[in-house]
Amino acid sequence: MTQYPRELARALHLCSVHTKMYGTDIQLKPIPDEPRPGYLDPRRLEMTVKAKRQRESAPPPCPPTLEEMRAEMGFPGWNMNTVAIWTAYEEHVWNGNLVRIWVYYPRKPEGKTGRPGLVYLHGGGWIGGSPYDLEGSCRLIAERADCVVFNIDYSLAPEKPWPNGFQDCWTALCHIYKTAEKYGADPAKLAIGGDSAGGNLAAACCLKDRDEGTHMLRYAALMYPALTFAGTGIRDYRWSIEDYDICEEQRDLIDPGISIARPVDGDPERIMGVVGNMYLPEGADPRHPYISPMFAKDFKGLCKTLIVTAEFDGLRIQDELYAKMLRADGVETRVLRYKGMFHGFFEELGLVPQAEDLCQEIADDLRAL
Numbered sequence: 001m002t003q004y005p006r007e008l009a010r011a012l013h014l015c016s017v018h019t020k021m022y023g024t025d026i027q028l029k030p031i032p033d034e035p036r037p038g039y040l041d042p043r044r045l046e047m048t049v050k051a052k053r054q055r056e057s058a059p060p061p062c063p064p065t066l067e068e069m070r071a072e073m074g075f076p077g078w079n080m081n082t083v084a085i086w087t088a089y090e091e092h093v094w095n096g097n098l099v100r101i102w103v104y105y106p107r108k109p110e111g112k113t114g115r116p117g118l119v120y121l122h123g124g125g126w127i128g129g130s131p132y133d134l135e136g137s138c139r140l141i142a143e144r145a146d147c148v149v150f151n152i153d154y155s156l157a158p159e160k161p162w163p164n165g166f167q168d169c170w171t172a173l174c175h176i177y178k179t180a181e182k183y184g185a186d187p188a189k190l191a192i193g194g195d196s197a198g199g200n201l202a203a204a205c206c207l208k209d210r211d212e213g214t215h216m217l218r219y220a221a222l223m224y225p226a227l228t229f230a231g232t233g234i235r236d237y238r239w240s241i242e243d244y245d246i247c248e249e250q251r252d253l254i255d256p257g258i259s260i261a262r263p264v265d266g267d268p269e270r271i272m273g274v275v276g277n278m279y280l281p282e283g284a285d286p287r288h289p290y291i292s293p294m295f296a297k298d299f300k301g302l303c304k305t306l307i308v309t310a311e312f313d314g315l316r317i318q319d320e321l322y323a324k325m326l327r328a329d330g331v332e333t334r335v336l337r338y339k340g341m342f343h344g345f346f347e348e349l350g351l352v353p354q355a356e357d358l359c360q361e362i363a364d365d366l367r368a369l
Contacts, residue, residue, distance in 0.1 A: 002080070002350045002351075002353075002356070003043065003079070003096070003350060003351050004351075004352065004353050005044055006351065008032040008033065008353040008356050009353040009356045009360075010014070011032045012030075012353050012354065013357050013360055013361075014028055014034050015028070015029055015089055015204055017030055019337075020139060020266075021320040021321075022236060022320060022321050022324045023324065024320070024323055024324040024327060024335070026309075026320060026323075026336075026337050027334065027335060027336050027337070028166045028337050029336055029337065029338045029339060029354065029357065030339050031339050031340040032353065033323070034340060036109075036312045037245050037246065037247070038245040038246050038247035038250075039247050039249075039250060039340060040250055040254065040312070040326060041251065041339075041340035041341060041352060041353060041354065043352050043353075044340060044342065044345070044348075044352055045250070045253070047348075047351070048251065048253050048257075048342075050072050050127070052253065057314040059083040061325065065270070066158070066278075068125065069128060069274075070124075070127065070362060071171075072129060072324035073124045073125070073128040073129050073133070074092055074124065074128070074129055074132070074133035074236060074347065075133065075344065075347040076132055076133055076135065076136065076347065077134075077135075077136035077137055077348055077349025077350055077351070077355060078136055078141050078349055078350025078351070079136055079139065079350075080136065080349060080350055080356065081139050081140060081143050082143065083106055083143055084106070084107040084108060085104050085105070085107070085139045085142055085143060086104070086105055086106070086107050087102060087103065087104055088102075088103040088105075088183065088267070089101070089102055089103070090103070091268075092170075092171075092172075092175065093276065094167075094168060095167050095168070095171065097154075097155045097160060097164055097167075097168050098155075099150075099152065099153065099154060099155070099168045099171070099172055100131070100153035100297070101151065101152055101153070101172060102131050102135070102148055102150075102151040102152065102153070103136075103148060103149070103151075103183055103298055104135075104139050104142040104148070104149045105142055105147070105149070105183055105184065105185075105321055106142060106143050106146055112184045112223050112238045113140075113181065113184045113186070114184070114186045114189075115184050115185050115186060115189070116145060116147040116148070116185065116186065116189040116190075116191060116367070116369045117147060117148045117149075117150065117176065117180050117183075117185035117186070117187070117189060117190045117191065118138075118141060118142075118145075118147055118148070118149045118150065118191045118192070118193055118221075118366060119152065119169075119172065119173050119176055119190070119191070119192045119193070119202075119360075120134065120138050120149055120151045120152065120192075120193050120194065121152055121154065121169055121192070121193070121194035121198035121199075121201045121202050122134050122153075122194070122195065122198045123154075123194065123196030123197045123198045123199070123223075123344070124156070124196070124198075125196070125197050125275035125279075126127065126156065126157050126162070126165060126197045126200075126275060126279040127156055127157050127158065127275055127278050127279065128156065128359055129156075129196075129197070129198075130132075130153065131151040131152065131153050133347050134151065134195065134346065134347060135151065136349045136350070137346055137347070137349050137355065137358075137359055138151050139358050140197060140349065140356070140359045140363075141362055141363050141366070142167040142188055142258060143154075144359060144360060144363035145362070145363035145366035146367070147363075147366050147367075148180070148183045148184060148185040148336075149183070150172070152168070152169060152172045152359050154168035154169050154172070154201070155168050155342070157275075157278045158278040158279075159283045161278070161280065161284075162279055162280055162281065162284055162291060163290070165201060166201055166204055166205075166290055169201045169202075169204075169205055170205055170208055173192065173205055173209075173216065173217075174214075176182050176190070177190055177214075177216040178305050186235075187216070188218070189218060189366075189367060189368065189369040190216055190217055190218060191217065191218060191219035191220065191221065191303075192205055192206065192217055192220050192221075192222075193220065193221035193222070193362065194222065194223065194225065194348075195223035195224060195225075195346050196223070196224055196225065196226060196315075196325055196343065196344065197223025197226055197275075198223075198225075199222040199223050199224060199226065199227075200225050200226045200286070200293065202220055202221075202225070203220070203222055203227060203293040203322075204289070204290040204291070204293055205217070206293075206302050206303060206305070207289055207290060207293055207296055207299075207302070208290060209303075210301045210302055217303040218303055218304065218369055219303055219304045219305070219365060219366070219369060220302075220303055220304070220305045220306070221305075221306045221308070221362050221365070222305065222307050222308065222319075223308045223346050224308060224309055224310055224313050224315050224316070224319060224344075224346075225293075225307070225319060225322075226260075226261075226272070226292050226315055226318075226344050226347055227292065227294045227315075227318050227319065227322050228292040228293075228294045228295065228318055229271070229272050229280065229287075229291055229292050230271070230278050230286045230287050230295070231261075231263055231271040231284035233287060233295070234294050234295070234318075234321075236324075237294070237317070237318060237321055238317075238345065239260075239261055239262065239263060239271070239314070239317055239318075239341060240317075241255075241258065243317055244311075244312065244316075245349070248310070254312050255358040257312050257313070257342040257343065258312055258314045259314055260280070260313065260315050260343055261314035261315050261317070261318060262314050267306035281310045292326065293322070294308070294318065294321075294322055297346055298327050298329050299325060299328075299329040300329045300330060300331075302326065302329075302331045303331075303363075304331070304332040304333075305326055305331055305332070305333045305334075306333075306334050306335075306336070306338075306362065306365060307319055307320070307322065307323045307324075307326075307334070307335045307336075308335075308336050308337075308338070308346075308358060308362070309331065309336070309337045309338070309339070310336065310338050310341035310342055310343055310344075310345055311338065311339045311340060311341055312341065312342050312343075313341070313342060313343040314339075314343070315343065316337070319335075320335060320337070323335045326353040336358070336361065338341055338354045338357075340354075341354055346358055
């Protein structure tokens with residue numbers, strides 16, 4: 001069941017329109033039923049208007065507490081599975097941190113082996129979010145790719161600042177590579193994925209996998225990842241609102257949605273604001289490649305990569321430049337830009353057709369492994 005006609009998702013999956021950003025190819029995913037440029041998807045528009053009305057009816061906001069910030073994060077999508085999905089659960093203590101892993105796989109005859117495996121890292125600005133936010137998407141990918149998905153609950157800042165969360169994810173990846181066959185997954189078909197902060201951690205794990213010579217990963221799906229904590233020092237990178245085509249009719253609704261990576265108080269060096277201050281301890285180098293993957297010395301030898309962006313996302317500029325950087329070093333890279341979407345749309349499974357289509361795109365890539 002969805003809140004949109006299913007033919008919209010089918011039409012979206014058949015779209016093949018291309019454009020250029022930083023001189024590199026971007027595959028566009030147009031809104032199926034809104035051809036005008038610079039407009040929100042009608043379903044996203046309805047949700048945005050509703051949220052704006054709720055904010056306007058509430059008392060003036062004070063600086064939110066950490067608990068309030070966490071409570072605002074996440075948008076659990078619907079269950080769209082059409083077959084039974086088995087769920088397993090593991091708990092581990094690594095480096096003094098409790099790390100939980102949810103495992104999803106389609107119900108099949110006992111002894112089923114050789115499936116691809118996807119290690120998934122949720123978003124939430126390194127300070128919030130949970131595996132539950134993307135559980136619907138992870139379960140749907142498990143069904144459509146006939147794969148095993150490992151949904152990781154890693155440590156969060158500020159209680160556990162960097163490098164805790166990153167170390168948790170890396171250790172979980174190594175553990176899954178060694179034990180994948182327990183769940184019928186083939187370690188030679190292992191992939192990693194993540195959205196937003198999870199995309200950052202996934203990109204960093206790809207770099208470490210290359211740097212350590214472990215070569216566990218065959219594929220990475222990075223959904224609107226945060227790729228730099230520093231707004232300067234990256235060749236060709238500049239953030240400008242002029243790079244966004246926004247219709248005047250909806251500008252007051254769209255402009256706030258492009259706040260991520262917008263320079264704070266006009267300072268191009270301050271782009272991650274409050275969450276960056278909580279995630280990075282004093283003395284941490286924001287240009288460390290496992291913090292800001294865009295600062296890696298090079299990208300040679302990385303696994304095949306899918307980079308997903310949203311049209312109205314402040315991270316879109318850095319993400320599409322990252323694709324160019326990967327391609328320049330010979331990394332097989334595909335870029336999808338979903339028009340009419342904000343940051344975080346992958347969580348809205350069942351509410352917008354773009355989330356379902358993205359599950360199918362990832363599933364297709366995993367099947368190809």
